[in-house]
Amino acid sequence: MDIAKPYLLFLGDVRDQLAAKVAHGLYHWRPDWCVGQLRLPGCGADTGAPDLDVPAAMARGARTLVVAVANAGGTLDPAWTPTIVAAIEAGLDIASGLHVRLRDVPEIAAAAERRGVRLVDVRHADRTFATGKGDVRPGRRLLTVGTDCSVGKKYTALALEKELRDAGVAADFRATGQTGVLVSGRGAAIDAVVADFISGAVEWISPAADPDHWDIIEGQGSLFHPSFSGVTLGLLHGAQPDAFVVCHEPTRRTMRGVQAPVPSIAEVITATELLGRVTNPAIRCVGIAVNTERLDEAAAVSYLRRAAAAHALPAVDPVRFGCGPLVEHLLADFGLSARAA
Template structure:
């Protein structure tokens, strides 16, 4: 899946959901492509700024209507809700954008391009509809012609929505800043919207999940290192299948464990307790090693619920418990994890 990014000026629709979890698509695009965003549309928060509600995006305004997004040439659906349905009240806004000739970009499971009214409006105005999750992946994995000299690092999680994409992007950018040839491999709709390519792994037919991410590895293994975005968690009752297929398809040399400090229970299933990090490190390593030598080499802590002092206490606790480098890549920077990745290079060459 490729997403055209040249010259786009985005109005991002987050109506009623301008917060970091459900609104993570908007938040992430604002973090990594702020120059493309004209405004967020949320009538419940009009007059405020993106930074006030999302902690990113600076003074990007939040407005009540599409008409206030002057200069925008595309409407992006800025939420990633469980189930991925289009909120019914949003359909009129989407239709208005298409009637005006604005492109529409959506990462929802419910495809804009499956609605005859939307398709007719786009055809009449010349607008383009991009359903990021729509795909025709139909290849199984083969485990052939994989260049082992390309270091593969995979972000895995204690739960969903803990920052696996963010950690992978931050590590990619940090490696590039140090002069390394690194590539972020997106496996979800938001990552694809940011990177411009990737595969929407949670919308691939089950038999082809492993093959779809393997195809991404083969396409990008001319780089020195790949940072593959994780999805879900092996311990999440809803999403463990896609997590395992992704893990086996990318066959990582190393993994970064991602979690959110002070999260009380499994996301979206508050009656399910979280599995401990120590247990998950063990489980991820066992499952990954079915495909080849692999280990967890560091921990990316999402400490948004903690203040600075609490974050340091948590960081030292997890370091002591797991014997691994731990950092919040936003609060602390990613240097500890960068060094852990670079330490794998001699081991890889020696294999």
């Protein structure tokens, strides 16, 4: 699923910043892939990227209009169709991570057919997968796992890719969800794969690589989440990680959307090691990434200190303080030395 870059970020007329979180993620992690943003009157979100219309974006080289919004139903607002059709008429590809398929909107399908541009529905794989094999693949792999959904697994993986690259280590973020696919321009949304093929899809996402190369694989869900644990375990077995990082949000009491309590970091480490050994007997936890957004700075520092002591591992908040200690530990644990990039 290669998406032609650079992008023009389409925010529609969404009310608030949260509804534009795909755009924020893209502009935060890939500012050089984004020539600007296109907002309709009344839009309450702003990524900070230059406001451009389609001709201005194309003059700056834009090749794809990305519908960079998220909403509960995964629907496309009919009021946005004319703008999307106009972008198609001008020759832009269109990409979307919504549940609804672009080709299922007749005006969009017809315009794309007429103009010969690509419609990329990121959520829906454009290929079939084999079942997972579990065979050892060369290359190193790190997986971000979580005590729950939405605790920073994607952010942590992208932050690790960046800091490892800065340290001179060959590292690639591997996307397993729709936003990650848009940020990296490849990968697959494994929550939309047929159940028998979850681990097989991940084996495809993170193929054999050079022995010194690190794939930093975006985690999904939680082994303890009653809705999505199947995705999480198939991902763990397909990823066959050498190392994993546990992501956690310390103020949450029940998991997202359900009544089940959030498991402890220790429970997640135990279960991930127990089951991860199936495809990588040497699997080990290399650190903890905590989303301390809801704690004040003193409480955040104190929480990280206690978590590090409790597990004898580095504990970081990638957003607030960066991943430094975690990267140092990983490099030392795997006998790598930081090189000048």
